[in-house]
Every structure is written in structure tokens, then in C-alpha cells.
Amino acid sequence: MLALDGIPLNQYPKTDPLVQQIDSAIKEIKKRKKWKLVPHESRRRKNAPGVPDSVVEWNAGVSPMTTGKYLLGGMEHDITYYDTITTIEGIQTFLPKRITFHEIMPLDSTTQADLIFYMTCVAPYCAPFDPIRRFQYIKDNVMPHYKVEDLVGEAQIQNEIKRDIAKVNMLLWDDDMGLEDETLKNIAISYGFPTAPEMDIELLKNRLSESLFRLENGKYNVGRIRAFLKDTKDDSLLKLRNIVRASIEKKFVIKDKTGKGSSAWYYTSIYGEKDAHIMSLMKGADPETSLVQYLAAKPKARNAFEVHYKNRLKNGSLENLKPKPISVEEG
Numbered sequence: 001m002l003a004l005d006g007i008p009l010n011q012y013p014k015t016d017p018l019v020q021q022i023d024s025a026i027k028e029i030k031k032r033k034k035w036k037l038v039p040h041e042s043r044r045r046k047n048a049p050g051v052p053d054s055v056v057e058w059n060a061g062v063s064p065m066t067t068g069k070y071l072l073g074g075m076e077h078d079i080t081y082y083d084t085i086t087t088i089e090g091i092q093t094f095l096p097k098r099i100t101f102h103e104i105m106p107l108d109s110t111t112q113a114d115l116i117f118y119m120t121c122v123a124p125y126c127a128p129f130d131p132i133r134r135f136q137y138i139k140d141n142v143m144p145h146y147k148v149e150d151l152v153g154e155a156q157i158q159n160e161i162k163r164d165i166a167k168v169n170m171l172l173w174d175d176d177m178g179l180e181d182e183t184l185k186n187i188a189i190s191y192g193f194p195t196a197p198e199m200d201i202e203l204l205k206n207r208l209s210e211s212l213f214r215l216e217n218g219k220y221n222v223g224r225i226r227a228f229l230k231d232t233k234d235d236s237l238l239k240l241r242n243i244v245r246a247s248i249e250k251k252f253v254i255k256d257k258t259g260k261g262s263s264a265w266y267y268t269s270i271y272g273e274k275d276a277h278i279m280s281l282m283k284g285a286d287p288e289t290s291l292v293q294y295l296a297a298k299p300k301a302r303n304a305f306e307v308h309y310k311n312r313l314k315n316g317s318l319e320n321l322k323p324k325p326i327s328v329e330e331g
Helices: 017-029 109-122 130-135 151-173 181-189 201-212 222-231 235-249 287-297 299-315
Strands: 002-004 034-039 067-072 075-088 091-096 105-108 146-148 253-257 263-268 274-280
Touching: 002 017, 002 109, 017 067, 017 109, 017 130, 034 109, 067 109, 075 109, 105 109, 109 130, 151 201, 151 222, 181 201, 181 235, 201 222, 222 235, 222 287, 235 253, 235 287, 235 299, 253 274, 263 287, 274 287, 274 299, 287 299
Parallel strands: none
Antiparallel strands: 002 075, 034 105, 034 146, 067 075, 075 091, 253 263, 263 274
């Protein structure tokens, strides 16, 4: 059962916006009979040396009280999941439960829809879940402890990745449908192979394949794979990626910490010092790919970046030729 701001849900009028929001969420929740909450990947411990990758060891679980905040219409409400009512000094009090969560929590929406709503939409520990995302109160900078197990959805994501890998392999290796050698060499320059034009094409294909499919923490860099597929269709994006990579290598731009502890890209002066801000980076994002995507989406910022690059190449000692940077809000 749920209490909203200290009053049982069933005592509110059905026309109340918060009640309507919760009713809509529960209606969506009941479309799935069986729910299972499982630990989120971010809570996985690193295996000890010598321990096989197949062994999964999770951090200690959470043990929250089922009372928390829920945002609607710019206002936070107190929502409590309870099964006990007590009277203290003549006032009815709805006591939250303590939920012990270690590895998995199976739930049935037929009898536990209220608890599912609390655990997935109110508690700050649940990762976003697309079918009910619009009902979830996802707070910034809160790392999830658990997620809704969605084997079908995860299979679809993995299948998309496998299809993208198959497309890359076709472009690299297929004699009829693959890329022309010269096109492949041009693309390879932006993926860390500056001597690609002089390399043997078979050796280059092997090296590029190893680079694209290199595992990072046991996973493919999906962003890098999809960027490669996009580059094969967009010469303009390929040119931008080459300029970005060259700017990074020549230290015309640098990645550094902001005053708030996050990271961002900055121009540098001719003395190699951090200069004007270009863009801020989201935690966990690939820095180079993020910079390319940002510039590709903002023509003014891209133009300023390319002018900066050309001026530094041509007149690196003339500081006054560096263009005024475009702020993150422009473009």
C-alpha cells in the first residue's frame, strides 16, 4: 500500500494529478506479470587475480526503508510503501518497510504492483527502464544499485551490436561489397594509423579490425564501431574526425578537469596552456567521439574549431590569429 504525503492513496480523489500519475504507472507495471530486480553492472566487483571471468561477485546489497521523494509538476512528494499502520499520540502513522536487497528480488505485479512502483519509480537505486521510464524519478549523479531484468530487451541490444560488427567485417573483408582500398586507407588515418597510405592493405585491415574490436572491460566499444560505419557514409564527418584527431595529437586542444571535478575539452594557447572551453564531457563518455559528435551537431562551433586548427598549423606563433571560440550554448 502507498501513502502520499502522509495520507493513504485510497483517500485521495481520483482526479488528483499525483494519483493519476501513480495509477498510470501501475497500469503499465501490470502489463508485465513477473518482474525481477537484479544488481546493476556498476555494482559488480572486479574479479581477484586468477579468478575466471565467469565468476560473478556483487557488492553488498542495499537495505533501504521504503519511503522517499517523488517529483511531479516541479514539486517533490513524500511517498511511503507500507503494510503496517500505527497510532502515535493519536496520529495515524504509516510505517515503511526495510527491504533487504542482495542479489535478486522477484516480484509479481498481480499482488505487488505498489511495491514494484516504489522500488522502480521512487527509490533512487533503480536504473532507468524504458517501458516505465516516464514514471521514474531519476536523480542526477546517483549510481543505480539494481535494474529491472529484461532479457528480451538486452538480447535486442546485443543483436544490434552483432549486426553492426557484421557490417564492419563486410566493409573490411568482402571482395564485392567491401570498401575500396584507397577509401579504407583514408578512413584508417582517423583511427590512429597515420601511415595508412603506405601500409600494405592486408596488414592495415588486420590492424584496423583489431583496433575496432578491441575489448574494453570485457565489452566492445560500440560507439567506435558505429562511428566507423558512419564515417564510411559521410566524407564530411571523416574530414572532421581527422582534424579532431590531429588537433589532439598536436595538442591544439586538451582534455582537462573543470572546476567542478568533471572533464571538458579546451583550446590551448601557442604556449600549450589551457585556453577557452569547447565542451563539457559526460561521465563515462569516450572523449574523442564526444568531441566529434558535438562539433558535427553545431556548425558554428565546428567552423571555429576548423579555423583554429588551420591557423595553428599555418601561424602557430601568432596568437592573435586564433578565432574567438564558440561557447557551448552557441550553434
